[in-house]
Amino acid sequence: MAFYVVQFLTGLASAASLFLVASGLSIIFGVTRIVNFAHGAFYMIGAYIAFTLTERLSGAFGFWGGIVLAAFAVALIGVIVEMVLLRRIYHAPELFQLLATFGLTLMVEDLVVLIWGPDDLVGRRAPGFRGAIDFFGQNIPSYDLFLIVLGPVVLGILWLLFQRTRWGVLVRAATQDRDMVAALGVNQKWLFTSVFAVGVFLAALGGALQIPRDAVHHAMDLRIIVEVFVVVVIGGLGSIVGAFVAAVLVSELNAFGILIFPKISIILVFLVMAVVLIVRPWGLFGKPEAAARKTPGLTVNPWRPLTSNERLMALAALIVAAMLPLFAGNYLLTVGSEIAIFVIFAVSLHFLMSVGGLASFGHAAYFGLGAYGIAFLAKMAGLPMIVCLLLGPLLGCMGAAVFGFFAVQLSGVYFAMLTLAFAQIVWSIAFQWVDVTGGDNGILGLWPSSWAASPSRFYWLSLGVAALVTVALRTMVFSPFGYALRATRDSVLRSEAIGIDAKRIQWTAFVIAGTTAGIGGALFAYLKGSVFPDNLGISLSVDALVMVLLGGVETVSGAVIGAIIYKALNIWLVSQTDLSKLVLGGFIMLIVVVFPKGIVGTLEMLAQRRKKASPPGSTLLAKPIESAE
Amino acid sequence: MKLTVQDLNSHYGPAHILFDIGFEVGEGEVVALLGRNGAGKSTTFRSIVGLVAQRSGRITFEGKDVSSKPTHEIVRDGLGYVPEERRIFTDLTVEENLEVGRQPKRPNAPHWTREKLFALFPNLGEMKNRPGGRMSGGEQQMLTIARTLMGNPSLVLLDEPSEGLSPKIVEQMVDAILTMKKEGVSIVVSEQNLHFARLISDRAYIIERGRICFGGTMAELDARPDIRDAHLSL
Numbered sequence: 001m002a003f004y005v006v007q008f009l010t011g012l013a014s015a016a017s018l019f020l021v022a023s024g025l026s027i028i029f030g031v032t033r034i035v036n037f038a039h040g041a042f043y044m045i046g047a048y049i050a051f052t053l054t055e056r057l058s059g060a061f062g063f064w065g066g067i068v069l070a071a072f073a074v075a076l077i078g079v080i081v082e083m084v085l086l087r088r089i090y091h092a093p094e095l096f097q098l099l100a101t102f103g104l105t106l107m108v109e110d111l112v113v114l115i116w117g118p119d120d121l122v123g124r125r126a127p128g129f130r131g132a133i134d135f136f137g138q139n140i141p142s143y144d145l146f147l148i149v150l151g152p153v154v155l156g157i158l159w160l161l162f163q164r165t166r167w168g169v170l171v172r173a174a175t176q177d178r179d180m181v182a183a184l185g186v187n188q189k190w191l192f193t194s195v196f197a198v199g200v201f202l203a204a205l206g207g208a209l210q211i212p213r214d215a216v217h218h219a220m221d222l223r224i225i226v227e228v229f230v231v232v233v234i235g236g237l238g239s240i241v242g243a244f245v246a247a248v249l250v251s252e253l254n255a256f257g258i259l260i261f262p263k264i265s266i267i268l269v270f271l272v273m274a275v276v277l278i279v280r281p282w283g284l285f286g287k288p289e290a291a292a293r294k295t296p297g298l299t300v301n302p303w304r305p306l307t308s309n310e311r312l313m314a315l316a317a318l319i320v321a322a323m324l325p326l327f328a329g330n331y332l333l334t335v336g337s338e339i340a341i342f343v344i345f346a347v348s349l350h351f352l353m354s355v356g357g358l359a360s361f362g363h364a365a366y367f368g369l370g371a372y373g374i375a376f377l378a379k380m381a382g383l384p385m386i387v388c389l390l391l392g393p394l395l396g397c398m399g400a401a402v403f404g405f406f407a408v409q410l411s412g413v414y415f416a417m418l419t420l421a422f423a424q425i426v427w428s429i430a431f432q433w434v435d436v437t438g439g440d441n442g443i444l445g446l447w448p449s450s451w452a453a454s455p456s457r458f459y460w461l462s463l464g465v466a467a468l469v470t471v472a473l474r475t476m477v478f479s480p481f482g483y484a485l486r487a488t489r490d491s492v493l494r495s496e497a498i499g500i501d502a503k504r505i506q507w508t509a510f511v512i513a514g515t516t517a518g519i520g521g522a523l524f525a526y527l528k529g530s531v532f533p534d535n536l537g538i539s540l541s542v543d544a545l546v547m548v549l550l551g552g553v554e555t556v557s558g559a560v561i562g563a564i565i566y567k568a569l570n571i572w573l574v575s576q577t578d579l580s581k582l583v584l585g586g587f588i589m590l591i592v593v594v595f596p597k598g599i600v601g602t603l604e605m606l607a608q609r610r611k612k613a614s615p616p617g618s619t620l621l622a623k624p625i626e627s628a629e
Numbered sequence: 630m631k632l633t634v635q636d637l638n639s640h641y642g643p644a645h646i647l648f649d650i651g652f653e654v655g656e657g658e659v660v661a662l663l664g665r666n667g668a669g670k671s672t673t674f675r676s677i678v679g680l681v682a683q684r685s686g687r688i689t690f691e692g693k694d695v696s697s698k699p700t701h702e703i704v705r706d707g708l709g710y711v712p713e714e715r716r717i718f719t720d721l722t723v724e725e726n727l728e729v730g731r732q733p734k735r736p737n738a739p740h741w742t743r744e745k746l747f748a749l750f751p752n753l754g755e756m757k758n759r760p761g762g763r764m765s766g767g768e769q770q771m772l773t774i775a776r777t778l779m780g781n782p783s784l785v786l787l788d789e790p791s792e793g794l795s796p797k798i799v800e801q802m803v804d805a806i807l808t809m810k811k812e813g814v815s816i817v818v819s820e821q822n823l824h825f826a827r828l829i830s831d832r833a834y835i836i837e838r839g840r841i842c843f844g845g846t847m848a849e850l851d852a853r854p855d856i857r858d859a860h861l862s863l
Contacts, residue, residue, distance in 0.1 A: 166728060173718045173729045180716045183678060184730045185704035185780050287720075 002136035011255030012248065013144035013213075016151040017206040019247035021224060022231040023158060023240050024202030030175040030238035031195045034086065035413060038101040039203050040225030041108035046074045046204025047216045048116050051123045054211065060127035071205040078200030082193050085589060090192070092596040095359055099549045100592040102542060105221060106585030112218045114579070123211030143212050150209070154202075155244050162240070171195055175238055226424065226538065230273050233417040236286020245284060267428040270421040274406070277418045281410045303556050305478050318467055325456035333455035334527070335571055340462035341523045343563045344469050346547035348516035350559030351473045353548055355482060356509040357489030358408070361416040362423025363517055363544050365403070366396040368536025369426065370518025371525035375443040385449040389522055396518020397511060399426065404510030408503055411492075423541055430533040442532035446525050462523055469516055474557055476512070485509050543570075550591060552598025561600050630689070631656050631784050631815045632677075632708070637686035639676045646672050647839045650686070654784065654817055659810050661830035662819040663861055669839040670819035671713050674786045678703050678710045691737075691783070707735050709782030713789045713819075715769045717776075719762030723753055726761055726772055730779035738783035739812040746775040749805055767798035774805065784815040791825045803828050823861055835860045 025039045053066030081104065089097055129143040162168035174181045174191055182188045207220070214220075231250050235242025250269050257265040264271075282288045306314065324336055349363045373395030377388040403422040410418055430437045437443065447453070452461050476482050487495035488502040496502050525531050534540065543566070551562025569587065573580035595602040630653050637650040647669050654660045664670050676684045679700040688696040695703045704710065718726050727743060734740050747754030750771040756764065761772060770790060777785060790806070791799050806829045810816060820826040826833060826847075833850050835843040837860045843850070850857060 166731075169721065169725045169728050172725075173721055176718050176720060177716055179680060179700075180712065180718070181729060182700040183680065183704060183710050183712065184776065185701050185732050186729070187701045 002138045006135060006138040006140055007255050007259065008252065009140055009144060009148060011252040013147040014254070015247040015251035016147040017210050018227060018231055018251060019151050019244050020154060020202045020206030022228045022243040022247055024199035025228055026232050026238055026240065026243050028196055028199035031171055032090065032192050034097040034101070036101050037098055037225065038104040039228060040221035041105045042074055042078060042200045042203040043207035043224050044112060044221040045077065045108060046070055046207030047211055047220060048112055049073055050208030050211055051121050051216050054124055063124065063127050067208040070208045071201050074204030075197045075201035079193055079197050082196040085593065087189065088593050089596060095549055095553065096592055096596060099546060100589055102546065103585040103588030103592065106581040109218055109221065110579045110582035118218065120215040120217045122215050126212045147209065151244065155240065158240050229417060229420065230269055233283055233414065234273050234276050236283025237413065239283065239285040242283055242285030263432065267425050270424045273421045274418060277410060277414060278406055281414050303477065321463055322460065325459060330455045333459045337459045337462040337527050339564055339567045340466040341520050341527060342547065342567045343466045343560050344520035345517055345544055346559040346563035347470050347473055348513045348520065349544045350548045352509060352513035354553050355477055355489065356485050356506055358506060358510065359416050361420040362541050364536050364540035365423035365426045366400050366514035366517040367521035367540065369399045370396040370521030371531040371535045372430065372437065373518065374522045374525040375446060375531045378446050379443055385452065385526065392522040393515055393518030396521060397515040400511045400514020404507050404514065408506040408510055423536060423538065427533055427536045430536060440533065442530050444530045446529050448526045458527065465519065465523060469519065470557060470560060473516065477556055546588060550598055552601030554597065555600045555604060558598050558600030562598065565599065630654065631691065633689040634677065635687040637673070637676055637684065637688065639672055639681045640683040647676065650841055652834045652841060652844060654815055657810065657813055657815055658832065659816045659818065659830045661826040661833040662817060662836060663823065663826060663833055664836040665821060665861065668836045670836055671788055673836065674710060674788050674819065677786060678708065704780060705732060707738055707783040709777040709780055709785040711773050711777045711785060711787045711790065713792065715773045717761035717769045717772055720760060722758045722760055723772060724757050726776050727779050730776035732780040735781045735783065738781050739814060740781055741778045746778060749808055750775055767794050770794060782814065785809070787816060787818040789819055789821070791820065791822055799825060
């Protein structure tokens with residue numbers, strides 16, 4: 001019995017840091033509508049700076065002062081980030097902000113190693129809380145008890161701050177309607193900056209308080225950010241009380257899951273999150289969100305099929321690409337194949353995001369399922385490559401059919417989070433079910449049949465499939481199905497009012513995108529000769545998002561260009577420098593600030609502008625639109 | 630002049646909405662901006678306070694050019710705005726809604742306190758702690774006006790204050806607007822309802838398809854039934 005009580009208390013202690021970080025994320029999202037991917041990075045910097053300060057400053061005062069000072073220092077960094085980076089992109093599409101903060105995370109990961117080195121750092125014990133308390137023969141660290149008390153105290157302070165101060169009232173008002181707050185004379189800029197500073201302060205404090213419990217290392221950010229997303233989604237975005245309750249829930253699930261269900265301990269949390277999202281999509285303490293005010297059609301240039309000239313150009317580009325084996329060596333051809341495979345992957349996500357308006361954060365699940373499909377068919381059933389390639393992606397298709405059914409019940413950020421949760425479940429299964437998947441060791445020895453074995457033949461195969469997939473999805477955009485899908489993207493209500501079964505259309509799109517990703521994954525398995533849980537991991541999902549946004553989310557096929565540029569740059573950087581993340585992150589942030597419409601989107605805009613400047617042909621647009629107010 | 634708008638043009642994306650809008654408001658005057666649904670009344674107001682990004686033209690408020698200022702600075706100069714859709718903060722109580730609108734005292738404008746506003750809108754005083762989301766449409770409309778008055782504006786843009794309200798509430802609204810005028814607040818009120826406008830306004834402009842097509846006193850408007858019938862639906 002005593003053992004379970006201690007386990008429970010350990011869970012509560014872990015909840016404290018999680019709550020601090022999650023409440024910060026929640027506050028920032030509520031007001032600025034930015035899903036701050038860099039929140040984990042701020043948590044990590046908080047821990048590193050606190051480590052340095054507590055090592056340098058002596059005594060109890062030095063320790064506690066160092067912790068608080070670290071949180072303030074990181075908050076200051078947050079203010080600079082907000083003013084220099086985020087202020088420029090508040091009006092960009094919301095996923096772009098996610099992309100920018102992701103770029104920042106990449107940079108921080110390299111910077112941290114550069115400054116503090118790659119080794120784990122063990123911080124000093126908290127003065128006054130070094131010992132442990134005996135509880136019926138079980139030890140409870142007294143620092144844990146301190147953290148257990150701290151959580152509710154911080155909750156109380158935040159509650160007072162939001163209910164009893166003018167700043168809190170303004171923040172709550174801005175959470176609901178930013179423009180109206182400005183129309184009442186409040187300077188939004190400073191409100192946003194202060195909110196961001198408070199949120200980052202909480203994240204950094206959460207990180208700094210971890211140093212007596214855990215070693216500080218350079219991968220803390222990703223681990224915490226996933227957990228924090230889960231907490232915030234379960235608790236309800238924007239709700240501080242929700243963040244607290246969910247942090248406790250998640251920490252206890254982690255603490256007891258490992259005892260009661262050791263086999264599925266990693267999935268448990270994500271299962272709970274999926275159930276919560278399905279039953280109460282806005283979280284336990286959140287509120288259902290009103291549909292966003294937008295006037296679709298006024299800002300977006302209408303999509304059109306390619307003109308015959310443009311088709312010829314695309315064909316010419318394909319022919320040039322097909323001639324690569326004439327002069328390139330084996331290494332370049334392998335790189336070429338990989339890029340072609342990522343074009344398939346990116347195009348499939350782009351279909352879901354741009355055409356369907358459904359931004360999946362776990363698209364790698366279907367890519368990886370396709371790869372595992374190949375591994376099962378080839379290694380266990382021993383089927384030949386051609387059969388495997390046709391059947392393997394079906395695993396991705398089935399995964400997408402099951403998860404997609406639930407995911408399309410939600411929209412926006414919640415859809416993104418649920419897809420992330422599903423992807424984590426799939427990843428955990430691949431990681432933990434060692435008997436079938438080989439766990440971390442993966443499944444090795446998948447080699448293509450002789451007809452596709454040489455690098456040039458495999459390159460042609462990948463290129464051909466990539467071209468086919470791109471053309472097929474493009475054709476679908478301009479088919480009746482594509483019209484219906486775009487209608488549900490622009491307004492679910494209006495499309496349902498004209499008889500479109502929105503959920504079914506979106507589900508179909510999800511399955512199409514998942515299957516296509518599975519095709520990419522199937523080829524990828526043969527390219528690498530192996531499959532690993534990483535093939536369905538978060539970082540691969542994020543890669544796909546970056547490729548789509550880089551190409552331009554408002555374009556028809558920008559993802560093709562986005563994938564080529566991102567993947568080529570990525571491979572080249574890794575071969576050139578040890579600081580590839582730093583460079584890549586900086587590049588992503590630059591693109592976001594300079595080309596908020598993505599590369600292809602920016603090119604299209606320039607072309608449009610040139611067209612407008614020359615002949616006086618477009619009088620249609622100059623006429624007043626009568627129904628607008 | 631309190632407020633002068635000259636050559637105001639506004640766009641939403643590729644759509645040109647307002648064409649060379651121009652009008653004036655004198656000190657302490659109540660001016661009506663009349664027009665049908667979709668004529669451009671709300672866009673005119675939104676452009677004046679800087680909520681429409683793509684706008685050009687000259688907007689002079691109390692002798693200062695405010696056309697390139699951000700929204701919050703224009704409002705802090707004393708130009709209050711009451712939006713059409715009310716846009717109450719539904720999670721905030723009546724008192725908290727008023728707090729969001731609070732700005733420092735201004736020398737050239739009447740000073741409003743919570744007590745004074747609760748006297749002007751007695752309903753609000755009875756529900757100080759009720760969340761905005763649990764109020765009736767009429768109560769919300771009063772709260773939006775009170776919230777803007779907390780900023781002590783010297784001029785208020787009122788966007789369709791009578792829309793969707795019961796006749797009894799409309800009467801209260803007329804009283805409130807006349808009280809505001811008596812206190813010395815200049816008012817521009819957009820309306821479709823000529824009857825309502827006549828009860829409160831000194832002068833009127835008619836806007837149609839994004840252009841001003843008439844300007845004059847209420848008496849001059851009454852003398853031109855042709856204009857009234859052509860541009861205002863009855």
